[in-house]
Amino acid sequence: MKLLVINGPNLNMLGVREPGIYGNRSLEDLEAELRACCTARGVRVEFFQSNHEGAIIDRIQEAFGSFDGIIINPAAYTHTSIAIPDALKAVGIPAVEVHLSDVFSREPFRRVSYTSPACIATITGKHFQGYLEAVDILLEHIGSRS
Numbered sequence: 564m565k566l567l568v569i570n571g572p573n574l575n576m577l578g579v580r581e582p583g584i585y586g587n588r589s590l591e592d593l594e595a596e597l598r599a600c601c602t603a604r605g606v607r608v609e610f611f612q613s614n615h616e617g618a619i620i621d622r623i624q625e626a627f628g629s630f631d632g633i634i635i636n637p638a639a640y641t642h643t644s645i646a647i648p649d650a651l652k653a654v655g656i657p658a659v660e661v662h663l664s665d666v667f668s669r670e671p672f673r674r675v676s677y678t679s680p681a682c683i684a685t686i687t688g689k690h691f692q693g694y695l696e697a698v699d700i701l702l703e704h705i706g707s708r709s
């Protein structure tokens with residue numbers, strides 16, 4: 564079992580970026596928590612972060628045939644990109660969309676997600692915990708299919 568965790572633009576600035584919204588912990592902290600969570604479950608995990616839409620699409624396409632599940636926080640591309648959900652649908656790998664903040668209680672433009680129809684679940688406003696819950700949602704989903 565192998566999961567790919569994708570973080571979109573500006574999430575490399577976690578810990579520095581708007582800490583009142585996104586918290587004080589870094590992307591490295593998040594990846595360490597996820598690695599520990601996956602190791603405890605006997606799951607392999609890889610991480611990818613990019614500020615570029617095309618690079619995210621390339622990584623999703625490269626995952627075809629080698630990953631069982633994707634956890635994705637497309638960040639601002641959530642609200643603008645049609646190509647990212649198209650890529651998720653193209654590869655057919657089950658994906659969970661995660662947002663650190665509660666996008667539904669922020670500006671109106673954040674309430675629109677083009678990504679969520681391409682995902683089996685969307686988790687918002689639970690900070691790092693949302694990513695950890697996404698691992699279990701994917702394991703349950705993948706387990707129930709095999």
Ligand code: DQA
Pocket residue numbers: 572573574636637638639640641661662663664665666673
């Ligand atoms: C975010 C929410 C987005 O609206 C924002 O553009 C981000 C981060 C989140 O994790 O809460 O960059 O995806």
